[in-house]
Amino acid sequence: MTSDAFLVRDSGPLHGEVVTGGAKNSALKLVAAALLAEGRSVIENVPEIDDIAAMADVAVALGAEVSRPEPHTIVLDVPPRLEVVTHPNLVGRLRASIVVLGPLLAREGRARLAMPGGCNLGNRSIDLHLAGLAKLGAEISYGADAIEARVDGRLRGADIELPFASVGATENLLQAAVTARGVTRISNAAREPEISDLAAFLRAMGGDIQGDGTSEIVVRGVDALAPAHHRVIGDRIEAGTFAVGAALTGGDVHITDVDPSHLHLPLEKLSQMGADVFATDRGFRVRGTGGLRALDIVTLPYPGFPTDLQPQFLALLSQAQGTAIVTENVFDGRFSIVSELERLGAEIELQAHHAVVRGPRALSGAIVAATDLRAGAALVLAGLAAEGTTVVQEARHVDRGYADLAARLTALGADVERRVDDRVAVSS
Numbered sequence: 001m002t003s004d005a006f007l008v009r010d011s012g013p014l015h016g017e018v019v020t021g022g023a024k025n026s027a028l029k030l031v032a033a034a035l036l037a038e039g040r041s042v043i044e045n046v047p048e049i050d051d052i053a054a055m056a057d058v059a060v061a062l063g064a065e066v067s068r069p070e071p072h073t074i075v076l077d078v079p080p081r082l083e084v085v086t087h088p089n090l091v092g093r094l095r096a097s098i099v100v101l102g103p104l105l106a107r108e109g110r111a112r113l114a115m116p117g118g119c120n121l122g123n124r125s126i127d128l129h130l131a132g133l134a135k136l137g138a139e140i141s142y143g144a145d146a147i148e149a150r151v152d153g154r155l156r157g158a159d160i161e162l163p164f165a166s167v168g169a170t171e172n173l174l175q176a177a178v179t180a181r182g183v184t185r186i187s188n189a190a191r192e193p194e195i196s197d198l199a200a201f202l203r204a205m206g207g208d209i210q211g212d213g214t215s216e217i218v219v220r221g222v223d224a225l226a227p228a229h230h231r232v233i234g235d236r237i238e239a240g241t242f243a244v245g246a247a248l249t250g251g252d253v254h255i256t257d258v259d260p261s262h263l264h265l266p267l268e269k270l271s272q273m274g275a276d277v278f279a280t281d282r283g284f285r286v287r288g289t290g291g292l293r294a295l296d297i298v299t300l301p302y303p304g305f306p307t308d309l310q311p312q313f314l315a316l317l318s319q320a321q322g323t324a325i326v327t328e329n330v331f332d333g334r335f336s337i338v339s340e341l342e343r344l345g346a347e348i349e350l351q352a353h354h355a356v357v358r359g360p361r362a363l364s365g366a367i368v369a370a371t372d373l374r375a376g377a378a379l380v381l382a383g384l385a386a387e388g389t390t391v392v393q394e395a396r397h398v399d400r401g402y403a404d405l406a407a408r409l410t411a412l413g414a415d416v417e418r419r420v421d422d423r424v425a426v427s428s
């Protein structure tokens with residue numbers, strides 16, 4: 001597959017204001033949740049990214065009419081009956097499409113889904129989704145390329161303890177439980193802000209959900225949901241990516257339309273590394289002061305340090321004074337960026353799920369590849385601090401989750417452009 005590349009030249013400090021888009025990892029699930037109610041739901045502040053387009057295609061394949069009357073708004077007209085089979089081409093594009101399993105079981109009592117795709121992040125199984133749905137009464141069978149699920153009558157509320165606070169499993173179970181008969185208690189539930197956003201949408205549709213944002217969620221099943229109107233929260237990971245860009249380049253950037261409390265730990269880390277970080281009435285501001293200091297990072301489910309900002313912080317730590325240990329606990333494939341950062345001159349040693357970063361090391365432009373969405377964004381940031389030109393190939397991974405990254409960085413003073421990737425080496 002051909003894909004554009006980013007051409008990034010060493011840029012001075014980033015300056016100015018950037019508006020955060022709606023949260024990808026919330027909007028994706030809200031599109032699925034809209035399928036729970038017949039009629040017209042409206043979702044605002046939806047980011048214009050490839051993953052949302054893929055999820056909208058999944059909703060269409062299941063029978064919904066999807067329109068985008070204006071940028072950032074999705075309207076779903078959901079019919080009385082849904083299709084229950086998804087084609088591998090659609091679902092294969094997007095791992096998050098597994099979250100339609102809960103709504104389909106709730107609405108139609110059966111589903112046949114092709115196995116989900118998405119970023120290549122190592123072992124991303126869905127056993128917790130399936131075990132939880134089985135507790136709610138679903139009978140599930142699966143082969144190499146499809147999952148089949150059905151339930152006799154309605155799903156039934158149950159007590160479910162998740163062995164790991166999985167974001168996707170919590171979301172699927174919430175959507176399945178909201179119209180199940182009786183009460184569902186999800187223990188060790190994920191606490192990410194996107195879970196609370198989904199719960200808020202489900203409540204607006206008439207659902208009875210308490211405890212979202214804590215690890216104990218209680219869902220009292222209601223007979224049916226009604227369509228609703230909802231505005232997606234700001235994307236904390238996109239905001240955090242710009243924040244790292246500001247710190248890395250010694251810039252001064254106001255990042256608006258996001259709740260800084262959703263980034264409590266990453267912003268605290270930036271400030272401990274030496275950046276000035278202030279909350280503002282519209283978001284927060286990061287001012288790089290030069291002389292970054294190394295510190296350790298351990299990724300964990302929220303409110304722990306987000307795995308989705310780990311690659312960006314690896315790039316940042318390569319420019320900090322001292323030795324940092326970065327421990328990845330969520331996705332085993334998340335260090336695929338390390339060899340690419342090394343090509344740029346970073347010194348990083350991998351020891352199982354730890355990366356030891358020794359800094360600062362001068363970076364210089366090279367050809368690297370985005371191995372996944374966050375790695376791609378992190379490499380673009382690293383390119384800003386590398387002498388000469390950095391080519392980040394496979395820009396399509398970045399398009400899955402960041403709208404117009406090159407243009408928005410350019411508006412902050414960076415020298416970044418998109419090129420058709422002709423695989424020709426670029427000299428710096």
Ligand code: EPU
Nearest residue numbers: 025096123124125126127128129166167168169308330331
């Ligand atoms: N896991 C299992 N079994 C399951 C579910 C998860 O073993 O049934 C494991 C996974 O293999 C993984 C870990 O648990 O190692 C975390 O998985 P989780 O279910 O929490 O994550 P997810 O729902 O697959 C979402 C985001 C990710 C984000 C994680 C963690 C979406 C579409 N994706 O994934 O976002 O990293 O939560 O916060 O919401 C990204 O945006 O770049 C991205 C990868």
